[in-house]
Amino acid sequence: GYNAYLTVFLLLLIKMSLLTGAITLLIYLEITFLLILVSLFSYTLYSGNACGLLIGVFLIMLAAAETSIGLSLILKFYGGTDASYAYA
Known part of the structure; x- marks a missing residue:
């Protein structure tokens, strides 16, 4: 349960430090992260634990914000600046 949150x-943390680094690695991390997020979200929904649910929702909000930053960075890298401004 909680080791999944950890x-x-x-x-x-790794992704945050990588945001300044390699963009290809970031894309792979983004995909992996989204997969983990989906499984974690379904886990929190079925566990029915109020505390776990709160932590899950907070993590999902945090990850959603972070993922949009990552996506806009990827777009900025590949499609120039105009594509990423649509996301910002």
């Missing part, structure tokens, strides 16, 4: 938090 893994996500560690992934967030």
